Amino acid sequence: MAVAEAQLYAKVSNKHRGRSTSALLEPLLAKGFPAHIAQKALVATGQKTIEDAVKWLNSHCNDPSLDDPIPQEYALYLCPTGRLHSRLQDFWKESKRQCGQNRAHEVFPHVTLCDFFTCEDQKVELLYDILKRVGDSFSQSFPPSISLTLHASPSYLGFFIDDSQANVLKDFAVAFSSEASALADCQVKPSLKQFHLTLAHRFYPHHQKTLEQLAKCINPGEPCQWVAALYSRDMRFVHYQRLRALFQYKPQNIDELMINAGDLIYVDPTQQCDASEGWVIGTSHRTGCRGFLPENYTKKAHESDTWVKHREYVFETASGSFPKTEKEPKVKLNGEAHNPSVSKSATNVLSLQLPPNAALRRGVLVMCHGERVDQVFGKSWLQQCLTADGKYYRADLNFPSSLPRRKDSMKQFECDPPLSSCGVFQSRLIGEALLDQEVTVSYVYSSPALRCVQTAQHLLQGLGLHQKVKIRVEPGLFEWTKWEASRAIPNFMTVAELVEASYDIDTGYRSNFPLTSLVPSESYEDYASRSSAVIKQIITACPSKGKGVILIVGHGSSLASLTRALAGLPSRDSGDFAQMVRKIPSLGMCFCEELKEENKWQMVNPPVKTLTHGANAAFNWRNTVMED
Numbered sequence: 001m002a003v004a005e006a007q008l009y010a011k012v013s014n015k016h017r018g019r020s021t022s023a024l025l026e027p028l029l030a031k032g033f034p035a036h037i038a039q040k041a042l043v044a045t046g047q048k049t050i051e052d053a054v055k056w057l058n059s060h061c062n063d064p065s066l067d068d069p070i071p072q073e074y075a076l077y078l079c080p081t082g083r084l085h086s087r088l089q090d091f092w093k094e095s096k097r098q099c100g101q102n103r104a105h106e107v108f109p110h111v112t113l114c115d116f117f118t119c120e121d122q123k124v125e126l127l128y129d130i131l132k133r134v135g136d137s138f139s140q141s142f143p144p145s146i147s148l149t150l151h152a153s154p155s156y157l158g159f160f161i162d163d164s165q166a167n168v169l170k171d172f173a174v175a176f177s178s179e180a181s182a183l184a185d186c187q188v189k190p191s192l193k194q195f196h197l198t199l200a201h202r203f204y205p206h207h208q209k210t211l212e213q214l215a216k217c218i219n220p221g222e223p224c225q226w227v228a229a230l231y232s233r234d235m236r237f238v239h240y241q242r243l244r245a246l247f248q249y250k251p252q253n254i255d256e257l258m259i260n261a262g263d264l265i266y267v268d269p270t271q272q273c274d275a276s277e278g279w280v281i282g283t284s285h286r287t288g289c290r291g292f293l294p295e296n297y298t299k300k301a302h303e304s305d306t307w308v309k310h311r312e313y314v315f316e317t318a319s320g321s322f323p324k325t326e327k328e329p330k331v332k333l334n335g336e337a338h339n340p341s342v343s344k345s346a347t348n349v350l351s352l353q354l355p356p357n358a359a360l361r362r363g364v365l366v367m368c369h370g371e372r373v374d375q376v377f378g379k380s381w382l383q384q385c386l387t388a389d390g391k392y393y394r395a396d397l398n399f400p401s402s403l404p405r406r407k408d409s410m411k412q413f414e415c416d417p418p419l420s421s422c423g424v425f426q427s428r429l430i431g432e433a434l435l436d437q438e439v440t441v442s443y444v445y446s447s448p449a450l451r452c453v454q455t456a457q458h459l460l461q462g463l464g465l466h467q468k469v470k471i472r473v474e475p476g477l478f479e480w481t482k483w484e485a486s487r488a489i490p491n492f493m494t495v496a497e498l499v500e501a502s503y504d505i506d507t508g509y510r511s512n513f514p515l516t517s518l519v520p521s522e523s524y525e526d527y528a529s530r531s532s533a534v535i536k537q538i539i540t541a542c543p544s545k546g547k548g549v550i551l552i553v554g555h556g557s558s559l560a561s562l563t564r565a566l567a568g569l570p571s572r573d574s575g576d577f578a579q580m581v582r583k584i585p586s587l588g589m590c591f592c593e594e595l596k597e598e599n600k601w602q603m604v605n606p607p608v609k610t611l612t613h614g615a616n617a618a619f620n621w622r623n624t625v626m627e628d
Contacts, residue, residue, distance in 0.1 A: 034191040050075035063288025072232040077110040084224035099207040106303035113173040135313030156201040166195040183375030229312040243298035249436035257291030370423030430460020433608040447477040448492040470506035476513030476534035479555035524574040531561035556584035
């Protein structure tokens with residue numbers, strides 16, 4: 001069978017196919033791999049070594065799509081190397097740190113020559129030959145240096161290439177696309193628009209000034225050697241989100257996905273309705289397998305992290321001559337440099353953004369509550385902890401040691417659950433971290449949900465402010481009521497009951513949003529409006545002369561709804577909002593600082609890191625150790 005498939009492969013392959021691919025394919029066929037699968041493995045690994053292909057095949061042994069005849073998509077980019085690339089990486093890093101991620105961060109610095117097109121696996125070697133042949137024919141006419149001019153608009157920042165030089169690049173792209181279309185049966189469209197190298201795209205207008213300042217620190221005349229590089233991507237996952245695994249996860253159930261630290265995962269945002277809170281359904285880039293995985297084991301990855309680099313053609317230019325003694329970082333697919341140093345010019349811009357009195361500004365720290373008990377033990381957690389006569393007992397050490405007394409039924413805790421023991425520990429640990437960073441908390445606001453009040457209480461204990469700063473219970477901080485499973489507003493503990501339970505409550509606080517103002521199943525627009533109003537009321541109620549931090553303990557939804565309103569940003573789309581909230585872990589936080597001289601607030605990095613930890617499954621020694 002392998003011989004017949006090899007003959008078929010030989011018929012459809014171009015007679016000028018290079019020896020390299022043949023040399024790589026034949027050993028795989030000798031190992032018993034079918035020709036189409038062996039070719040698929042070679043293409044997926046950039047046709048570099050037999051070892052890479054065999055490793056890919058072993059990893060994808062359970063891939064349900066292994067036999068699918070789905071070709072890869074390819075693109076031809078012109079990429080800078082050398083000092084210019086290093087300076088661009090500095091910009092990538094600083095712009096992301098100061099202004100957050102924008103669309104340009106998804107891909108490394110490049111000029112698009114030919115946008116993505118499909119090519120059958122057995123014809124990819126022809127693209128390599130075409131790239132070399134066309135590159136050789138343009139090597140003498142390629143510009144000795146490329147002139148870059150900075151261009152800025154409210155949603156785009158980048159370098160435009162001089163027309164005369166761009167025309168040569170366009171001719172190169174047209175020549176490549178013409179040969180690829182004729183010889184490799186590909187529908188390749190060369191880029192004929194204004195040739196440009198994007199620095200930032202789809203950013204918030206108020207970040208434009210900062211981004212321009214950073215961009216002006218890049219000297220476009222830095223020594224640079226340009227390379228035309230061929231990349232591929234899996235066309236099935238073009239519109240998916242990409243996550244990178246931070247830790248290993250071993251499946252506990254048959255429908256869960258095995259992941260290793262560093263694995264890349266494809267996630268379709270439109271197919272997450274079957275996933276429980278804190279989980280996502282994803283497909284592993286490494287294995288091709290699909291299943292559930294804990295979202296807090298991952299972080300967002302860049303689009304180009306999953307791309308494969310195949311071949312490149314290096315253009316020898318005058319500007320390509322730079323000192324060999326200077327070690328330049330290699331081109332990385334995710335747009336981040338190995339060189340950790342930031343250029344002096346970029347550092348100077350950073351100093352302009354953070355004046356000496358920045359530490360004295362007012363700040364607002366918005367935080368999600370700690371781990372809630374039903375997040376671990378499910379909605380029926382209370383039934384697991386009640387004796388036959390209705391008394392509470394601790395069925396697991398992660399259940400609370402006791403429940404506070406309330407006048408109405410204990411059943412009300414099902415809709416207003418407390419923190420787990422780990423949630424208490426998390427909260428106190430974050431409070432201690434804030435204390436270590438000398439964060440001065442002047443005011444504390446909390447949602448009326450018990451888990452939020454408890455989180456605020458233990459944060460204050462970690463800060464050493466127990467009984468010194470009182471908690472203002474603010475009903476307006478409760479989460480989007482549409483997410484309440486009971487379709488009703490929970491019966492929260494009263495202020496009197498919270499005080500009786502020894503929580504440090506400000507009994508004199510009067511809110512402009514009483515509990516009676518909360519409407520069940522409110523619209524997203526109403527929730528966004530409520531959040532905007534409540535954060536403005538809180539800021540007004542706290543004297544502007546103070547330089548301490550206003551701590552707000554709310555829900556996952558609070559991080560975006562409160563901070564975006566405070567920073568003057570528009571509300572997210574309701575669909576995007578729901579997906580965003582799913583990614584916020586226990587004690588996730590956002591921080592805003594006041595720019596009083598400009599009469600506005602801006603989001604900056606929180607004063608402490610968030611807390612990440614793994615799952616710890618229930619254990620029964622008798623069923624595990626003694627079972628035969």
